[in-house]
Amino acid sequence: MNSTFLKACRGEPVDYTPVWMMRQAGRYLPEYHRVRRNFTFLEMCKTPEAAAEVTIQPVDLIGVDAAILFSDILVVPEAMGAPLDFLEKQGPVFLAPVRDKAAVDKLIIPDPEDKLGYVMATIRLLRKELATKVPLIGFAGAPFTIATYLIEGGSSKNFFLTKKMMYTAPALYGRLLDKITASTILYLKAQAAAGAQALQLFDSWAGVLGPSDFREFAFPYARRILKALKESGTDAPLIYFANNGATLLTQSKDSGADVLGLDWRINLDDAARIVGPGIALQGNLDPCALLLPPDQLEQRVARVLEQGRAASGHIFNLGHGIVPETPPAQAKFMVEAVHRLSRRQ
Amino acid sequence: MNSTFLKACRGEPVDYTPVWMMRQAGRYLPEYHRVRRNFTFLEMCKTPEAAAEVTIQPVDLIGVDAAILFSDILVVPEAMGAPLDFLEKQGPVFLAPVRDKAAVDKLIIPDPEDKLGYVMATIRLLRKELATKVPLIGFAGAPFTIATYLIEGGSSKNFFLTKKMMYTAPALYGRLLDKITASTILYLKAQAAAGAQALQLFDSWAGVLGPSDFREFAFPYARRILKALKESGTDAPLIYFANNGATLLTQSKDSGADVLGLDWRINLDDAARIVGPGIALQGNLDPCALLLPPDQLEQRVARVLEQGRAASGHIFNLGHGIVPETPPAQAKFMVEAVHRLSRRQ
Numbered sequence: 001m002n003s004t005f006l007k008a009c010r011g012e013p014v015d016y017t018p019v020w021m022m023r024q025a026g027r028y029l030p031e032y033h034r035v036r037r038n039f040t041f042l043e044m045c046k047t048p049e050a051a052a053e054v055t056i057q058p059v060d061l062i063g064v065d066a067a068i069l070f071s072d073i074l075v076v077p078e079a080m081g082a083p084l085d086f087l088e089k090q091g092p093v094f095l096a097p098v099r100d101k102a103a104v105d106k107l108i109i110p111d112p113e114d115k116l117g118y119v120m121a122t123i124r125l126l127r128k129e130l131a132t133k134v135p136l137i138g139f140a141g142a143p144f145t146i147a148t149y150l151i152e153g154g155s156s157k158n159f160f161l162t163k164k165m166m167y168t169a170p171a172l173y174g175r176l177l178d179k180i181t182a183s184t185i186l187y188l189k190a191q192a193a194a195g196a197q198a199l200q201l202f203d204s205w206a207g208v209l210g211p212s213d214f215r216e217f218a219f220p221y222a223r224r225i226l227k228a229l230k231e232s233g234t235d236a237p238l239i240y241f242a243n244n245g246a247t248l249l250t251q252s253k254d255s256g257a258d259v260l261g262l263d264w265r266i267n268l269d270d271a272a273r274i275v276g277p278g279i280a281l282q283g284n285l286d287p288c289a290l291l292l293p294p295d296q297l298e299q300r301v302a303r304v305l306e307q308g309r310a311a312s313g314h315i316f317n318l319g320h321g322i323v324p325e326t327p328p329a330q331a332k333f334m335v336e337a338v339h340r341l342s343r344r345q
Numbered sequence: 346m347n348s349t350f351l352k353a354c355r356g357e358p359v360d361y362t363p364v365w366m367m368r369q370a371g372r373y374l375p376e377y378h379r380v381r382r383n384f385t386f387l388e389m390c391k392t393p394e395a396a397a398e399v400t401i402q403p404v405d406l407i408g409v410d411a412a413i414l415f416s417d418i419l420v421v422p423e424a425m426g427a428p429l430d431f432l433e434k435q436g437p438v439f440l441a442p443v444r445d446k447a448a449v450d451k452l453i454i455p456d457p458e459d460k461l462g463y464v465m466a467t468i469r470l471l472r473k474e475l476a477t478k479v480p481l482i483g484f485a486g487a488p489f490t491i492a493t494y495l496i497e498g499g500s501s502k503n504f505f506l507t508k509k510m511m512y513t514a515p516a517l518y519g520r521l522l523d524k525i526t527a528s529t530i531l532y533l534k535a536q537a538a539a540g541a542q543a544l545q546l547f548d549s550w551a552g553v554l555g556p557s558d559f560r561e562f563a564f565p566y567a568r569r570i571l572k573a574l575k576e577s578g579t580d581a582p583l584i585y586f587a588n589n590g591a592t593l594l595t596q597s598k599d600s601g602a603d604v605l606g607l608d609w610r611i612n613l614d615d616a617a618r619i620v621g622p623g624i625a626l627q628g629n630l631d632p633c634a635l636l637l638p639p640d641q642l643e644q645r646v647a648r649v650l651e652q653g654r655a656a657s658g659h660i661f662n663l664g665h666g667i668v669p670e671t672p673p674a675q676a677k678f679m680v681e682a683v684h685r686l687s688r689r690q
């Protein structure tokens with residue numbers, strides 16, 4: 001198996017810089033649409049054969065060094081008992097937002113093999129199919145990020161309701177976050193047991209918090225999950241991605257993760273200076289850079305690789321999910337450029 | 346006149362820390378709604394008596410140390426010839442997005458006294474009415490931010506079309522930005538001539554750019570405006586607000602502005618260390634903190650004041666616009682706390 005990705009996560013020497021892309025199993029691929037047209041988004045998450053098929057597509061078509069489970073961070077709160085829908089224009093919607101004690105109390109801490117068994121089935125299927133190819137990354141949303149969707153009822157512009165609960169009902173907020181945290185620990189342990197070889201925790205909305213709110217209301221829950229996973233004895237590298245979190249790095253470097261994911265707003269060498277040795281960095285090309293003419297795209301790739309040399313291990317990635325409008329040939333060119341340029345270094 | 350705000354902008358000693366709030370003339374005030382119900386948003390911008398009335402409301406009702414012109418950054422591109430509408434749910438919409446050479450060529454560089462005369466009339470009216478009260482801040486959007494609205498046709502999630510033009514048609518992008526820059530220089534000079542006593546340049550979307558894209562595609566235009574204003578000999582302090590721009594501060598400290606505005610993601614003392622002496626800082630309480638019970642809100646105010654002492658001048662503000670759901674009494678309490686706590690220091 002191509003274990004370059006796992007080695008880089010652990011800061012071990014590699015022949016070239018491994019690369020994968022957030023949302024690599026997704027809408028930019030015509031092959032994805034061919035599977036997707038038979039299901040709703042959530043149905044596809046819950047159909048192991050389909051989820052596994054699209055998970056593998058970018059490995060075969062684009063040449064990435066790791067596969068990431070096709071799923072969604074919101075399957076956890078759905079399994080906790082919050083009815084979820086994905087609307088075509090609006091994105092994810094929780095039909096009954098969680099804003100009071102009764103709603104928080106109603107949420108359960110689901111047994112992942114029972115309520116999220118379809119994810120474990122997908123992972124088991126994928127491990128068989130990927131055996132000789134690349135490692136499989138499992139993932140979950142970090143508790144703060146999951147909480148924002150539950151409280152707001154979907155995406156938000158200013159996260160007013162989330163912050164309102166944090167500020168005016170901190171005990172209730174803590175209860176909700178504790179439940180999400182406990183559910184996520186069980187979920188990620190089950191993913192590792194089913195065969196996930198690395199685990200990424202997505203804190204997609206961490207960047208809407210100032211440093212002191214992050215310290216009080218978000219980071220402790222993410223760290224609790226990462227600590228519990230380490231203590232469980234799994235050898236799966238742990239990746240923590242606090243999106244738009246440049247000013248949170250002085251905290252997130254102590255997350256317990258082996259790897260920190262970074263968006264494109266901070267240069268990797270600046271991040272490496274803040275984070276210090278012993279933690280690998282993952283990132284961070286602006287996804288829109290995949291629109292550039294190949295020679296300029298290659299220059300950008302070279303710059304990210306150069307900046308990434310300051311880190312104790314670098315996994316090349318985009319700074320956010322690949323944009324649906326991206327031509328697959330551009331993604332393939334980027335992956336090839338990462339491999340070629342990093343071998344030369 | 347209360348000149349504490351102007352003194353703080355210039356880094357001169359003050360008896361207490363001055364404070365104003367972005368969007369202080371806005372929807373959180375019942376008195377604002379009473380005026381607003383007679384007009385569309387854009388009509389109100391274009392009716393000097395109404396715009397002046399709501400501009401003054403927070404001075405009288407909340408006790409802020411500066412008034413900021415009630416207007417919108419998008420009146421400039423509208424005056425350049427791009428038809429603009431504000432939809433109730435969607436926000437600003439440009440009905441004919443600017444995405445090709447023909448569209449860019451059609452835009453004019455408007456004479457501000459002609460095409461934006463209603464703004465100058467509002468400023469002249471306000472200076473009369475504010476004479477013995479507080480200084481008046483004028484403003485405009487920075488060219489990159491204005492360009493995103495023109496290119497995307499409104500707000501955006503990932504600014505794909507803007508970055509596409511930047512990356513694949515840099516000459517066209519440059520032409521567009523040059524036109525916006527020239528228009529904005531004339532506009533802000535006219536505001537100063539009409540009586541605006543400080544000028545703020547809002548780069549609301551700067552934070553979607555990585556450091557190298559900001560250097561190439563956004564910052565030079567903002568700096569060109571600030572430089573032209575300084576060279577015009579105006580004594581109005583210049584404020585540059587690059588929202589979500591923590592990783593851009595090593596550049597924006599050289600903007601030529603007297604004051605840098607900051608959102609709440611970075612602590613003011615950390616920002617002061619990056620910016621160095623000679624530049625005042627403006628900010629940066631999370632607007633949602635206005636939901637906190639008064640004792641905790643006061644603690645937050647005290648923390649921002651404490652961190653602000655590291656800067657060469659501090660103007661207290663929110664890190665973003667005040668949220669419409671904010672109780673006016675909370676805003677008033679905050680202003681009073683800023684004054685009381687900073688006098689004590």
